[in-house]
Amino acid sequence: xxxxxxxxxxxxxxxxxxxxxxxxxxxxxxHGHLTPGGGFAGGVIIALSFIHLVLAFGKETAFKRMDQVGxxxxxxxGGLMFLGIALLGVFAGKEFFLNVLPKGTPFDLFSSGIIIxxxxxxxxxxxxxxxxIFVALAIMRxxxxxxxxxxxR
Amino acid sequence: MVVFFVVIPLLAAFLVPLVSxxxxxxxxxxxxxxxxxxxxxxxxxxxxxxxxxxxxxxxGWRPPFxxxxxxxxxxxxxxxxxxxxxxxxxxxxxxxxxxxxxQGLYYTLFCLMLSGLNGVAVSGDLFNLYxxxxxxxxxxxALVAFGTQAEELEAAFKYMVLGSVASAFILxxxxxxxxxxxxxxxxxxxxxxxxxxxxxxILFCLGLFTxxxxxxxxxxxxxxxxxxxxxxAPAPVSAMLSGVVIKVIGIYALIRLVFNVFIFTPxxxxxxxxxxxxSMSVGVLLAIGQWDFKRLLAxxxxxxxxxxxxxxGLGTPLGIIGGLFHLFNHSLxxxxxxxxxxSLEYATGTRKLQEINGSGRAxxxxxxxxxxxxxxxxxxxxxxxxxxxxxxxxxxxxxxNIIGGITCILVGMVTLASFLKVQKYAFSKQAGDIxxxxxxxxxxxxxxxxxxxxxxxxxxxxxxPFLDQLIRPATNVLLEGANYVNLILGG
Amino acid sequence: MSLYILCFILFxxxxxxxxxxxxxxxxxxxxxxxEYAINLFFILLGYRWEGEAPILDKHQxxxxxxxPLPQALILTSIVIGLGITALMVAIVIRIYEKHKxxxxxxxxxxxx
Numbered sequence: 190x191x192x193x194x195x196x197x198x199x200x201x202x203x204x205x206x207x208x209x210x211x212x213x214x215x216x217x218x219x220h221g222h223l224t225p226g227g228g229f230a231g232g233v234i235i236a237l238s239f240i241h242l243v244l245a246f247g248k249e250t251a252f253k254r255m256d257q258v259g260x261x262x263x264x265x266x267g268g269l270m271f272l273g274i275a276l277l278g279v280f281a282g283k284e285f286f287l288n289v290l291p292k293g294t295p296f297d298l299f300s301s302g303i304i305i306x307x308x309x310x311x312x313x314x315x316x317x318x319x320x321x322i323f324v325a326l327a328i329m330r331x332x333x334x335x336x337x338x339x340x341x342r
Numbered sequence: 343m344v345v346f347f348v349v350i351p352l353l354a355a356f357l358v359p360l361v362s363x364x365x366x367x368x369x370x371x372x373x374x375x376x377x378x379x380x381x382x383x384x385x386x387x388x389x390x391x392x393x394x395x396x397x398x399x400x401x402g403w404r405p406p407f408x409x410x411x412x413x414x415x416x417x418x419x420x421x422x423x424x425x426x427x428x429x430x431x432x433x434x435x436x437x438x439x440x441x442x443x444x445q446g447l448y449y450t451l452f453c454l455m456l457s458g459l460n461g462v463a464v465s466g467d468l469f470n471l472y473x474x475x476x477x478x479x480x481x482x483x484a485l486v487a488f489g490t491q492a493e494e495l496e497a498a499f500k501y502m503v504l505g506s507v508a509s510a511f512i513l514x515x516x517x518x519x520x521x522x523x524x525x526x527x528x529x530x531x532x533x534x535x536x537x538x539x540x541x542x543x544i545l546f547c548l549g550l551f552t553x554x555x556x557x558x559x560x561x562x563x564x565x566x567x568x569x570x571x572x573x574x575a576p577a578p579v580s581a582m583l584s585g586v587v588i589k590v591i592g593i594y595a596l597i598r599l600v601f602n603v604f605i606f607t608p609x610x611x612x613x614x615x616x617x618x619x620x621s622m623s624v625g626v627l628l629a630i631g632q633w634d635f636k637r638l639l640a641x642x643x644x645x646x647x648x649x650x651x652x653x654x655g656l657g658t659p660l661g662i663i664g665g666l667f668h669l670f671n672h673s674l675x676x677x678x679x680x681x682x683x684x685s686l687e688y689a690t691g692t693r694k695l696q697e698i699n700g701s702g703r704a705x706x707x708x709x710x711x712x713x714x715x716x717x718x719x720x721x722x723x724x725x726x727x728x729x730x731x732x733x734x735x736x737x738x739x740x741x742x743n744i745i746g747g748i749t750c751i752l753v754g755m756v757t758l759a760s761f762l763k764v765q766k767y768a769f770s771k772q773a774g775d776i777x778x779x780x781x782x783x784x785x786x787x788x789x790x791x792x793x794x795x796x797x798x799x800x801x802x803x804x805x806x807p808f809l810d811q812l813i814r815p816a817t818n819v820l821l822e823g824a825n826y827v828n829l830i831l832g833g
Numbered sequence: 834m835s836l837y838i839l840c841f842i843l844f845x846x847x848x849x850x851x852x853x854x855x856x857x858x859x860x861x862x863x864x865x866x867x868e869y870a871i872n873l874f875f876i877l878l879g880y881r882w883e884g885e886a887p888i889l890d891k892h893q894x895x896x897x898x899x900x901p902l903p904q905a906l907i908l909t910s911i912v913i914g915l916g917i918t919a920l921m922v923a924i925v926i927r928i929y930e931k932h933k934x935x936x937x938x939x940x941x942x943x944x945x
Contacts, residue, residue, distance in 0.1 A: 222889065225886075225888065229908065229912065261359050261363075262359075262363070263359070264359075265356050265359045265360045265361075265810065266353075267358070268352075268356035269353070269356045272349065272352060272353055275349075276349065278401075278402075279345075280343070283402065284344075284398075284399065284400065284401060284402045285345045285349075285398075285400055285401070286400050286401040287401055288401070288402075288621065289401045296890075296891045302432070322919045325923065326922060326923060326926065328920075451850050469906055469909075473909060473913070476913045476917075480916055480917060480920060481919060483917075486922060487924055487927075490927055491931075492928075492931040492932065492940075495924055495927050495928050495931065496928065496940055496941070498924055499857070499925070501920070502920065502921060503851065503864070503921075503925065504858065506864055506917055506921075507848070507851070507864075507867075510844075510864075510867050510868065510871060513871050513910065514844065514871055514874070517871065517874050517875050517878060520875075520878065521878045522904070526902075556933065557861070809883075
């Protein structure tokens with residue numbers, strides 16, 4: 190199959206909407222301790238922006254931005270960051286997962302201790318993870334008639 | 343510290359993909375290191391609990407407002423089983439997994455499964471138990487489908503559908519319970535249920551929990567996934583599944599809930615006893631006609647778990663001691679048998695008993711350890727299986743349950759017959775043409791099997807101090823159901 | 834009370850679909866319906882009469898809130914359901930590659 194993405198109109202609009210979706214995801218992430226959402230919802234939106242790229246531009250072009258190996262590394266990094274933040278409490282001599290950073294004034298953007306850092310870690314992990322699931326399910330070709338197709342692993 | 347049981351395998355599971363991209367083959371070093379660290383921690387845990395149980399609250403929030411992790415006699419017993427068999431399976435996988443193409447994936451999933459199992463054993467909060475149970479289940483679904491042959495995929499799909507239905511039932515029961523008592527901490531639920539509680543709704547909850555956890559444990563009539571899923575997995579994963587997973591997420595969660603949270607009434611005792619008797623009989627009767635080695639072992643797993651539930655369901659102290667001791671012995675010898683089946687498959691390439699006859703001469707270590715494990719599961723003195731079956735039979739007759747006692751004896755004899763057939767076909771018949779091409783399996787696999795066989799013999803000879811140090815505290819935790827509340831909320 | 838009974842009926846409908854339908858994809862959809870029913874049941878447990886969304890604003894007087902704990906539990910449950918669905922779909926895709934059919938009567942190789 191010789192597809193290289195969708196038509197020209199879709200590609201022009203995608204250039205604008207992908208950055209908007211990305212920014213929206215980051216907004217949902219950063220206000221996670223004030224409004225509904227947080228790390229998981231922000232991560233899902235970020236994954237959607239990458240999938241939007243793959244759908245509009247085709248596999249090869251989109252993989253220059255983030256491909257499977259990058260997604261796997263980002264996922265591991267996000268998980269390690271979350272565990273590291275949770276272990277800060279143990280290294281400070283007290284409980285695991287204790288809120289040890291300064292908490293600031295309520296209702297501010299940079300308040301509430303480790304909650305915002307944990308949200309960022311979850312954001313990276315979920316975004317990369319959902320994109321990896323999509324790539325793993327979508328690049329597996331079902332060998333129908335073509336002898337020249339390879340099924341990805 | 344209690345929380346390291348969960349954190350260390352999680353760290354390993356996140357580091358393995360990074361490490362295995364840098365150098366192929368370094369993932370297994372990290373995994374074996376993790377396994378050894380966990381084993382040392384669990385042995386240290388046995389000594390820490392001698393002065394009384396440990397309650398650790400996450401994030402500084404005291405129970406019943408926060409999530410707490412509890413380390414008492416029962417948890418420490420199960421932690422020892424999990425980490426011991428996990429470490430030995432990791433050593434066995436050092437050479438066995440070279441046949442599959444992606445080693446990093448295997449070690450990631452294995453470490454995630456270990457983390458989930460440890461989390462189930464130490465959790466003190468009901469929803470936390472459910473989350474760790476799901477982590478373990480999802481990791482095991484992916485590990486069963488690891489080889490991606492047609493049979494393995496079908497077995498994995500069947501296992502997955504049935505396992506998800508069980509998890510859905512458990513979640514529904516947690517929801518109904520939460521709606522009744524408005525708290526999720528297990529000690530707090532125990533206190534609220536002792537005071538009041540509308541009886542019909544709580545009985546419905548208990549029924550749903552029993553259905554869900556019996557499916558995870560492989561008791562009849564919820565056993566249909568087990569003979570397909572356990573043979574299809576790679577051999578160390580089969581050893582973990584049959585030796586650890588069905589016990590921790592099935593039996594441990596069930597008895598923790600029934601004894602410490604709900605009240606152990608005679609009706610529940612009768613249900614456990616009858617489920618045990620039926621599982622014992624059905625498992626061993628279906629195992630007689632099998633010619634696939636691993637499928638035969640899976641059916642015997644159903645039968646032996648029937649012994650365990652029967653022993654625990656009797657409710658008397660001797661019955662519970664017998665049940666828990668048989669659980670430990672079963673994890674030892676069933677894991678050893680699955681590792682033997684894996685070695686036979688590694689060396690000869692097939693699992694059917696009629697085709698591997700005479701391999702005993704060419705593989706001495708495998709055949710000796712298989713002999714030890716077969717005699718142990720059949721209940722031949724002085725190996726470990728004999729003592730635990732004897733205690734269960736004595737407890738059955740003491741409690742007045744004649745049918746159960748006679749069933750135990752008959753099932754034991756049929757088990758002996760079944761395993762004599764295995765020994766005759768696999769190891770001692772006249773050497774066929776296949777024996778000239780095979781040789782003994784690599785050193786790490788031999789070492790793993792020998793360690794387990796040594797444990798079978800040692801526990802059989804010195805079982806009295808083992809019972810006193812390890813199983814008696816576990817039994818005491820189960821018997822004093824109400825003490826659980828005072829321990830967590832009083833201190 | 835009748836709302837809880839309706840949730841339970843939805844759960845039983847999903848369970849029926851999982852048991853009876855013979856196409857693998859329909860079984861996955863049945864499992865999805867079961868999962869939605871349980872999540873809905875949990876969230877309905879937290880409803881308080883005349884309650885508002887449990888978000889504290891800067892200039893807000895404390896009024897009736899619904900219970901926020903079931904909402905946090907359901908977030909976890911939705912993520913777990915997502916993981917299971919993704920794994921199921923991946924296994925079904927591989928089964929289709931090997932057997933060329935989604936019908937469950939044609940992929941029964943394991944017997945006995």
